[in-house]
Amino acid sequence: MRVTDDRYSRDWRRLELAVRMIRHEARTGTIRLWTGLSDDRIRKLYRTYVQSVAVTPVRRHRGKTPSQTSFFLRNREMRRHGALLAGIYSRLGLLDRDAAGHPLLPGRPAMQWGGLVLSAYEAYLELCPDVCISFEHACHLLDALWAETELGLAACRSCAALTLVDRLRVGSAGCTFCSSQRTSRPLASPGSERMQ
Numbered sequence: 638m639r640v641t642d643d644r645y646s647r648d649w650r651r652l653e654l655a656v657r658m659i660r661h662e663a664r665t666g667t668i669r670l671w672t673g674l675s676d677d678r679i680r681k682l683y684r685t686y687v688q689s690v691a692v693t694p695v696r697r698h699r700g701k702t703p704s705q706t707s708f709f710l711r712n713r714e715m716r717r718h719g720a721l722l723a724g725i726y727s728r729l730g731l732l733d734r735d736a737a738g739h740p741l742l743p744g745r746p747a748m749q750w751g752g753l754v755l756s757a758y759e760a761y762l763e764l765c766p767d768v769c770i771s772f773e774h775a776c777h778l779l780d781a782l783w784a785e786t787e788l789g790l791a792a793c794r795s796c797a798a799l800t801l802v803d804r805l806r807v808g809s810a811g812c813t814f815c816s817s818q819r820t821s822r823p824l825a826s827p828g829s830e831r832m833q
């Protein structure tokens with residue numbers, strides 16, 4: 638009886654995770670990878686969700702998953718959104734590392750941490766109605782931050798806010814707010830700057 642209960646509970650969590658992913662227009666491949674459900678099961682789930690639950694249109698995305706980290710650094714707005722989402726990841730423990738500096742979660746089944754990623758993405762949607770990071774890009778951001786080869790998260794040198802940094806560039810800029818202050822500040826005569 639106990640085994641049946643555990644299996645039922647696991648299946649339920651799997652389906653719940655898949656439906657949340659469908660709601661955020663995750664690709665079938667990502668849903669399969671995270672939940673272990675077959676493509677056929679995902680298709681049926683998608684049809685059921687769209688026909689009986691969805692109140693807004695849900696698109697199915699095909700093609701390659703995002704793989705360009707430059708997406709998050711291409712302008713100030715994207716860096717701001719990326720830093721916000723990365724900060725939520727950090728807050729929820731998704732970027733935690735072991736004593737040797739290796740990320741804790743990537744080697745574990747996504748069923749253990751997938752719900753947290755969805756919660757982070759949903760928090761981002763709440764905070765940023767002008768959303769410009771899709772769920773698939775949000776997953777890519779997490780992968781990039783785990784890898785820490787091209788993209789990193791660091792405290793701004795001026796205000797200590799978390800900011801995305803380009804690890805391939807020496808002397809990456811501060812947070813988007815401080816960078817915009819620097820570029821919009823009028824030229825001042827020596828000694829005229831006031832402390833902020």
Ligand SMILES: [Zn+2]
Nearest residue numbers: 793796812815
């Ligand atoms: Zn700053």
